[in-house]
Amino acid sequence: MMDAVDRFELAHGVYPVAFDRRWHCGVHLSPDMHGAVHAIADGDVVAYRVCQHAIGSGASHAGFVLLRHATDTGDGRKLTFYSLYMHLLPLAEYHTFGYDGRGLPDFLHKPTGQVAQGQVTPAAAGGGHKVRRKDIIGYLGRYQGLVYLHCEVFMMPGDFDAYFGHTQLGNTSPSTPATLDYWGHTYYTIPAGQQFFALPPGTDAHNKLHGIKFEVGQTGTNAQPLVVETYFSKGAKYTNVWSVAADGSRTLLTDQPVAEADYEYDLYKRATALYGTCPSDGYEMLRFGRILSTPAILSAAASATWIQVTYAAGQQGYINISNAAIKKLSDADFPSFMGWQKVSEGNTPFSSDGLCDIDALRKLVKDAADSERPTVSTATTEVQKADTLSSYVRGHDGVRQALRGFICHAPSEWDSTGNATRYARLLDEGGFYHGNEQGYNKFLNYLKEIQFWDVTGLPPGEKLWFFHPLAFIRHFRRCGWLSLKELATTLPRHSSLNAGGNISWSEAKRRWQSGSQTAGFMPPKIGIEVNRMWRKYGFSTTRRQTHFLAQVFKETSALRSTVEGGDDRYFRTMYEVLTSQEAGQDFDHKHQWLQSMGFLRGRDRSTYIAQRPGEVAQKAQGMGNIVPGDGPRFRGRGLIHLTGRNSYNQYGIFRVANFTVDTNPNQLSDNAETVADSAGYFWVSKIMQSPNTGALRSGMNIHRRADVGTGDANVAAITTPVNGGSTGLAERKEFFKYIYFVLGDEPTPLMAASSFYQNED
Template identity: 55%
Template sequence: MIISPPFLPDAGLALPTGTNPDPMMDAVDQFECAHGIYPIAFDRRWHGGVHLQPDTKDKVYAIADGEVVAYRVCQQAIDDGASHTGFVLLKHTTETGDGRTLTFYSLYMHLLPLAEYQQHSANANEMPEFLRMPTGAPAAQVPPAVSGGGKKVRRKDVLGWLGKYEGMPHLHFEIFTTPAGFDAYFRHTQLGNETPTPSEGTDWWGHAYFVIPAGSNFLRLPTGTNADNKLHGIKFEPGQAGSNALPLLVETYFSKGAKYTNVWSVAQDGTRTLLTPQPVEEKDYEYDLYKHATALYATCPSDGYELLRFGRILSATPTLAADACVTWMKVTWAANQVGYIDINDSNIHKFSDADFLSLMGWRKVSDANTPFDSDGLCDVHALKKLLADAAPHEVPAVAGERPEAHKTNVLSAYVKGNAQVRQQLRGFICNAPSEWDSTHNEQRYAKLLDEGGSYHGNQQGYSDFLKYLKEVQFWDKTGLPAGQKLWFFHPLAFIRHFRKCGWLSKNELSQIYSESKYTVLGKAGEEYREKYRPAINGTFRKYGIGTQVRGSHFFGQIAVESYYMMVVRETSVAISAAVRNNHASIMPELNGYLNSPPAIVAYFHNYEHNIGLGNSSVGDGVKFRGRGFKQLTGRYNYSEYWVFRGWLDSSSYNHAWFSSHPPADGPVINNPELVGNDAYSCVDTAGFFCTRYPVEKAADGGISEAASRAVSRIVNPYDVNSPPLRWTETQNAYRILGDKS
């Protein structure tokens, strides 16, 4: 799932750091206005979105690929130029994991009218063509909304420019799901479960979370360490032994090679106390994962690698025996007390951001504790208390300020000045009707006339409010059921959370490489992309490649290494034209490497007896030629990968394990062809290479030609001609994966 905010300031393009893992969202968070509080307005009316106000007039971008549901393009403002009523509503369908489809909607309201483009230096030609003409007569005060008619937009397409409402420049921005869409996705998570139970499934992404029960024992050092504080050659810094009085919630994540850990103690009432004032950094932890996995989990470093990264094995076919899965984690178990605990213990429950834990502030507000009564006004105790609490924080009234405007300022000042309240509201996922649905308007808003209501004693004001509301509402053009409650999210919290996912949908992967690349073989690119997409997603998750920067470098390199995912066996211009034209070198070699076309066998004699590659036997050149996305090459590298996967005992490191007999005489894993024939292994070898060698570290240098060349020197130091193409393809991939507009 690729998603970004509706504004893309340059400040957000900074490289992430440990304490600032998402600079773009941090920058856009600053645009949230003091007015337009989510999820409630000052008068207890539902407010389904937030108001965003960037520093200057700015473009509004689509947050993800989507289908246009409805829109309104205005020629001019209303209310003597004070308000803009243009909007775009999009529907997004994407993926967040193997078999996990998420459907949601995004709304962009108060877009600049066409008549004001010139004075704000806005260029309508930057928008899709359908947004360049008003949706009704130019003279109309509020032109009609129209249905989207199946129109599509891409992420980062310009939907308009920042407009205003009642003289206040801002974008009203919403994200919601339908009841069916909400249930289809979130019933598989821990949302709403106050006592979450870990799943054995593999729906895992983002940060990891470990719930450690009270009374757990922490050790000064892992069991088995020697006098030098080393375990299998890996050194551990001593901590303090002891036991935690309260349950602990441990959060871990990675950024630029380091591991960061936050720890909270959890009281009986669910309140948390942070034990780590700053995230605890373990420098180079991620860069050292391969080294530690091969040392600590010799029988299957691949499984051990996942244990060290996730705290559990996500692969479908784990190899490690149960007693070999001990995983030591350094945890702050009390104030200034740090010790080691085996997080593989079944009593320690393991989760990720995919679970939407209540312990991390996610609260499903529905059914018995719905925040809205039958009139559609907020009635939940916690939110009413919030409004009452705001009263002592009264702010001075401004001369000529309307009463309702003053109440707005009181509530806004309270929420903006209370970080804890603001954070709580961000975690609310609320079930309520849309304010853009005109169904039962009179019944829903009647209480606004009651004593204490915004329009008490002001029947004309109330009538004008309903008239205006009816003019701007547009639900009849959406095709969505009327009178139905929806599920609303704080939109910036939603985007920040799902940006951690990194799972590429079919549509998103199709944009990485131009379809024209595939015409050389006369096949559609989809055939190749869909063959490898599940493996790409699994590999990105396993090796931490799914960031914008690392993912861009990955695709930039395999564009050359495997010719846009089409050539997963090494070929060469030295191979005859006849062989190339028949594509024999890139078809599955069903008869094995020993029956390869003569031209191929002849070419790979260049690899014979290459000591650097570990080729020691006759025929090793063609037998261990490059295969997979990265072109794994040589007996030595094949053996290292086989050891990593647990297929070859590390004691057989003389590399004689691969039989010289045809693969039909032995198990399938004896056959180096597995790297070319098995889609997962084909991609996993590339991830293995990235973690085995310092590719990740070089890629973390950012999106620059220098960083691309550094990665290229590691991936293929002998290819001096392709670095410019690798850099070009890295930039092309970043246009899709990155936030730069």
């Protein structure tokens, strides 16, 4: 999606340098069709302007909406930022494009002030209004005759320091973080002179280590330090590698990301084979390069993790990334070697007069323009300097890409404080208003009318921290962590009785945060633990998260219980032993229930009584329920129910814990971390029985099918390993359609009209 949006960025108004060498901390987006502008996240309205008409001669539009957003990127990691949408279409021109405004929030239906046609409408304070992600907040307008949207993303200094003070931003020699923050891609920094092996030590004659096959590489050492990027997509693992020169410039050693097919789908298999001491910790080593769970069980010697890396042009070998000399980071750290730069005093191409110097800019972007760097400019006038700089920025894709990583400490162009100082150079010789003071004053008056900072309630005259909006969105889309508010929204306000029924906003939040003690038991803080589990087991896309929640909401009666319902007789006769007498009683008194569960299969009473007890005994044997009382003892527990002694025992082996001795089975229903983690374990360890073709091939890991699609057939296929059949399939489909609209990017709801969007009371 972001690749598509990238194509809409115009070559003028380039972030963060305007054509006149001043700060321009936004981007200009011009889609290939006229349409609605949507909010990028849930937010509070800080300020807005709704115009009845265009300004001036009619070639420009001054409507805007400024939003404040607050979310989480981890436990206790609050992120507060602002987004601005400028040059929105005036009301009088809606009919030109067939718009009627019915999709807009009510507060955007009328002008924020009355002025003569052609004048600038006053801006208004937010007034407590809120918008949801994907809400329409206006329509694409124009400025000076060009159709485009000016978009900004920025943070206030206090919010910026509170968040980025815990990252590696600005640290040229980052270390492996002591915190547990992790999301997005994984990065390794490998010092020069490290040994690479053709195969991991200990592989056998068939190139296998504990049954896991490795492709043969080359033995050698790296002459320069390396930066390694790894990430997963649809089951494959991808690796990029750069060598780093002494001046910090990078050379890409992998023309295309090196792909290892099915690597992610097979992580459970690899972890159980390679890390017998603790497969759960090994799973994290394979995914993150370090263990995030506490306490770590794997010893340093048992943590060896061999990954294949291109260490020189055309040469690949294996290196153990558990080595402490290799630093492990992620997108949560904003590493400088991936292009993130703080541009502020002492590290800025902008001089005290607010104008950008091309030579200073060239030093900051380093190798971005490569051999295409311009010769030293001989420009002397302001116009010549502006043209030279504009040509340099527009003419080099590498430069523009490097500028996307700039995080700029700069004044807002919408704050009138200091206008006279900021634009004084326009009166200098060679300046646009040289010798035209009347025109200059007219410009300042117009500028103050278009500016709106005085109604925002934000402090004036303060520098803000700006991000390239598309780079910001692209980066944070890699973070799959959902805040409590976002999690609460996934529970529909109203759905069918067998799905969730009626759930108020406060109740939705309570179930995710405080748990539930009605109609079952849900431990507190399940929302935080689900987020952690998602990070560990690779629920990195909205599609995967949606498939998971659709199943979990049905399994737990919309987060009300982590324990399978029933009495001791039910669990004994389902999972342990059923007598002929009990089979007859069930046939006589529970005939409809037996039919709905698929147990009758058209059999008459005598046939059912003769066959059903043996079926239960065979099932109990397969579940490992061989001790009296195992049926109720190992009933279904967890967000996705683990059921039977064998399942509890196998999960215990994975976690190096014993969940089979009394009272440890209760941990799968009472302990939030275990409740969530056991569901992730279930998801990646289960076998998908699918047609053995293409993306639908059979194999371990339910992600295989979640990655395929969003249709009813996919929901049904995933229901089979989760439920053992198709019980509650209609409700699972209903949940899926609702949640996918909430978490996904579709602007039109997919769910039935009976499912209402969960919203704050």
